[in-house]
Structure formats: structure tokens, C-alpha cells
Amino acid sequence: MTVLVPTSEVSEKHIEVDGKTVEYFEVGQGEKTLVFLSDDTPAKLPTLEAFAASGYRVLAPRSTPADARLLAGFVVGTSGGAVRLVAESGGGASACWLAVLHPELVSALALGSPTAFAADANQGLVERLHDIHAPTLVVWGTEDTVVPPEQSAVYETNIRGSRRMYIYRATHDLSASALRKFVDLVTDFNEVGPHNFVVNVPRDAIRAAERQEDG
């Protein structure tokens, strides 16, 4: 269970990528970096703080770049390598394209009620989902009236090995309606991986078992 206590203040920063300025928020001092994408990042600061409280260094562009190359430059420039990528609603398309086109930069992908198929620019995305190789979790609220919850099956079907979860009574805005559950699910998925995610064993026990196997 995640304890939602901010570990540090949210700071506003910027970085130059291919001659463009990308403004972003940063919070948390965890060793692992989590990049959060959304279409309304300033409204999601509690979400960033919650992920930071879960042990991540959290980075979130103020405006999610639609251009995958720009987003890739942002990830490399701020993190130097692969990150946990979490996207909610309108951030879903960019997250999927980044995972498709730059798989080396995405160690895990979590999509919260993505509206990835909404724009014309993303018409070809469904056919490319099978190119996503990062462990992927798809989370949807059962009360989502923006995108039917059943659309989650499209991701689960096309992204090999992905998992999908419904959060009961959550709306399209998972951060607003089910923040704790959303963050806990994503954190658990990131920590234990897609195979152990479906096993009801404490994380510590999973790590101990993995150490034993490695040994």
C-alpha cells in the first residue's frame, strides 16, 4: 500500500530539445525515473506527488509533446535512458508512440484510460500496438463515460503480454476518482513485473524468491 505523503516540493524546470523548450514538473528523489504524460499536467500535481511518494523521481512535461522524437529527446535529456512511462487520458497516444518508436526508452508502460485513438494522427496506432514490447498495464474506470471501458480490450489484445485492470466506480479521470488505487496498481506492476503482478504474494517475498533464483 502506497502512503501518499509528498516527499518533496514540485519544481518547475525546462530543457531544450532540438531547439525547442520543453517545460516540465519534477518531484521526488527516487533512483528510478517515472515520466508522466497527460493532457492537463498542472491539474495532475497530486498524482505526481503520489508517484514520488512511492519512491520515484517523477518528471511530467507541462504539455505532452505529440512528436515522439521530441518526447524521446526529453526522456534522454532528463533521464539519460529508459524510464517508467505512465500516461493518463490524452497522454496515452504519445506514450504509445514512444513505446513503439523508441522501445529502448520505455522500461514499463502504464496507460490510464488512454484516448489514444481519438485523433486522426493516431489512426494507425492500433496496427502498431503489437510493436510495443515494454511490460504494459492498462487501467480503466468502470464509470468512464468518455471512452467505453471495453476499449481496454483493444490494448490488451494487441500489446503482447499486457495486463488490464478495471477500477470499480472510477471515472475517466483516474487521478481524480481513484488516485490511490491507480498509483498503487501502477507501482505494484512496475515493481514486480507483469508475471508476478497477477500473483497474490507480497513484493518482498517476490524479491526474495528472485534473489534465490539468481543465486
Added chain:
Amino acid sequence: VKLAAFIVDVYDVGSYAAVLGGFVKHVKVSLFSLLPYGSIGVGPYTWPWPTPNEYYDPKHGMDAYKAWLDQMIMADELGFDMVATTEHHYSPSGMCPSATVLAAVLSQHIKHARIAITGPCLPFHNPVRLAEEYALIDNLCGGRLVAGMLRGAASEYRTYFTPPGESHGRFQEAAELMVRAWTETRPFGWEGDHFHFREVSIWPRPVQQPLPLLIPSLSEEGIVMAARLHAVAALAYLPVPVAAKNAQVYREECTTRGWEPTPEHIMYQTKCFVADTDEQAFAEYEPILDREAAESPRGPGSSLVSSLGFDTPRSRELRDREFHIGMGAGVPMPKRIASGNVICGSPDSVFAQIKWARDQIGAGIMSVNMAGALVPRDKVTRSLQLFASEVLPRVHEL
């Protein structure tokens, strides 16, 4: 029919019946049984709940199960449209701790009728397991299952130490999860308030898509659930005028949600006893109802359970004010009938009472419970046969 005229006088149903004129084209009939053990030989029939099972005689119990199965098979052969199982615990008044096990038995014997599981108290159980069992039974019976979803009686929250304050929440969540388990074709996980699953992908799927649902609609919350899930609204053991009100609220709720229920979306269930004449039926059934009323099986703690969240204040008020009209001990049978609490009499009278209830409620399914805990088995059989031969064909033509 004299008795029917009396009923109409009491309730002045003309206006409502007129609205429903021509509304119900064909009424279906279901047989329900609590599966009573029968007399345990000592003390009142309703022993303190739970009843110590030291009084259970396996031979007597096995006879009770055989009698129940015989009645259900007979109902199927005699043309009933549906037979129903239910779930109750710790009592000889209803030896049906697992509605799904009983339904699985029926699936191998009932050849024509639908099989309704008006049983599992969803808050008590693992909803995915229930979804699997329902789907399994729907396959076993060739797609004739009606999937009832119940919240359970207040006293029965003691059965498995289920928190009564979670009753509504667990019920609603379990129902939605079960529907999703039946309709989703790809694996999914569920993070709920009460239930948590990381992988759900049931085998088999139900034969029927969608699976017909049935939800008790005694309370406002039940009505909303039934309307939301397009379920049959089950109105059980309510006085007919109260059931008519609930049915109307249900129809309005469905309209608000953008769909129009058919008569077969409303089921009314009541006690029913048939004999050759009114006099004989009254003489035989009145003492039984008196004993049932005098020895009500409410276990200690029921009031506490009710006030702790099992009932909302509004539904408790409604029940206390209206549900028990004409149900006490010593109430003459004509008054019981006029109150709409029981159907009893000769085949002609029983038909008239069913027609009246149908007209009042607009129900397309009438469910009769003939096997009360104190009704001798031979009289249940006679009642069933009389009903099937002289009432059922006329009800079908309504």
C-alpha cells in the same frame, strides 16, 4: 367470481388496470420452493436461528430433497415456465445453502422450463466463483438459466460474519463484476472496494449473451440496480398494492435510463395454495399461515443488522409501514387475500387472484411458492396438480 369482486372493491384498481389494458399478452409462471425440511417433530417449526442440527435426521432430510426434486420435475412436466432455487442457511425452513448446487441438479432433470437461481446472496460470496458457476449451469441446461442476484436477509449476515454495513456496496460491486465476467471476452483484472482480482477470464462463458438477470426490487436501491442492469425486477412477498407501486417506480427508472421494460421484466412472487374449494383451501392453509406469523423466524440481532446498514432508513420505513399489512397471526384468509399477501382458494379463485395481481402489477412472470415449511407434502402435490390443470392454462392465456 365473488372473491375477485371483493378484492377489486377493496383496492379500486380500475384506473391502474385500465392503463395496463392489453399490456400483458402472455403471463409466464414460475414455481419457487424454500426446500423445507418439514416438521422436526418437537417445538415450533421455526427454531431459534440458527437451528441446532442435532435435530437433523439424514433420512428425513434426504426425503425432503427427493420431494423437492419430484415437485420441480412435476412442475416442468405440467407446463410451468420456470422453476427456481434459492439460498438460505442454518434452518430447517430452507435447506438450500447453495442455490447453484441445486440449480445444477435441476439442470439434469428439467427439460423445458427455465431454471432461475434466485439465490446466492452476493455479499457473502466470491463473485467470480459465482459467475463461473452460473455460466457452468447455463451450459449444463442448454441456455435456460435466469441469473438471480440477491442481497440476503438481514439475519443471514450472521451466517458468514459478513459486515451488514457493507451489504449494499458488496452487492452492487459483485453484480457489476459478475456481469463483466460474463460479457468480457479478454482477461481483465478488478480493483474494487470489496473485491480484488488480477486476472478474470471465466470458462465456460454463458450460453446466453446477455444472460437474463433477476434482481429483487423490494427497495429503492434494488429497483435502481435492476433498471441499471436491465434485469427482471423481482417483487417477492410484497402486498400487491406495494408491488404495483414498486413496479411503476421500476418502469419509470428504466425509462429514465433510456429503455422500456416488457412485462417479462417484472416478476411477482407470493405464497399460493390451491384446493378443490375456497372453504377447503382456507381451512387447510389459514392455520399454517397463523403458525408462520406467530413463529416468525427472525433471529436475534436482525434489528441491529438492519440498522447498521443492511436497510436504508427509507426502505426500513417502507417495510415497517407497508410490507406486513394483513400478514399477522389471526388475520382471516379473505383479508389476507384482499391485502395481496397470499393467493389461496379454489382454482377459479386462484385464477382470479392471479389475474388481479397481474393487472395491478403489470407482471409478466408470476412466481408461486406452494411449499411452505408447514404445508404437508401431499397437499403441496395436490395444490401443484390443481394449479397446473385448472389455473396454469388460463394464466398462460392472459
